[in-house]
Amino acid sequence: MAPYITQGEDELNLGALDGILDEIDEVEDLDFANGLSDIDLAEEVSALGRGPCGGLHFGDSISDSHSPDHSGSSNGAVGTSETSTVTTTPDMKCKDETCRRRGRCACSFDLGKVDELEKDVGCLVPEPSDEDEKGAAEGSRIAVNAREKRQRKPPQRYIEESSKANSRDGHKQASAVGKDKPPLWRQPKKKRTGLVEPELEDDSSASESENIILGKKSTKSVDRRKHQRMWTVGEVTKLVDGICEFGVGHWTDIKRLSFAATAYRTPIDLRDKWRNLLRASYAQKPEKGEAEQKEKSAGRPLPKSLLRRVRELAALHPYPRKTKTRSSFFARNS
DNA sequence: TTTAGGG
């Protein structure tokens, strides 16, 4: 094969690699979905099965099965049928928001639009995206290459950051350069790991690859984005699902359930992603022009269903919890 | 400790 990447690379390859890296992640995800890793596939299926916040869920307790706290009531009990659902829910831990949120579940468009949903689903599972196909083809080859490279790649981490940090702020970042503290951005302390944390997805592939991009010749434009893990549709789906289930706040709960298997992606990340999603959704909502939408979608095409759900949730609550609508609670009580 | 907001 062609010696794609060798040791003595220059900025030339860096540029190409940059674009490639992006695809690598996708490829990885795809591979998993193809059957290499059941977990990812399961996630996709689960998310899809539920569709819009528990619209069609079958009894698949694939990944959500382990919900000790909520006693699996969130397993689609919401959208199952607008009738009982919570009959056997012994408000063991239902404080107020959680219970209420679950009951309401802003997604009301699902049932009426099953047809559309089905279409979206169909295009989502089998072939995530037309782009991916291309990426998969040359991505697989690259993946191997990249893997080899990252293996022998020295632990060269934030050399530049140290000097920069020193010059800039010199907060506590400077300490974590290359000494004892490994560059683990967010070491999963396994502290509150009540449930098993397989960490199977924690292949340091993406993280390491990122390093390559941050070559020293990157000048000084890489301050905070040490590593950027790309959010795939599956992740976003899960995120939206979790938000729909537990509510907009409660990132911890969402992380514990929907993202229990995902080592990275701390609650804060979830929140950030949600914010970005809101931005995207809001930017796209008023615009009916297809041209602009197309451009936006070009980067990271989100399934229509996903966007719809985001819009729904966004419409329900701006970003942070609104007024909590506590008035309604009181009104009902009195 | 978690959430919210800003960079």
Place this chain on the structure above:
DNA sequence: CCCTAAA
């Protein structure tokens, strides 16, 4: 994504 302030 990272950091900081407030609950």
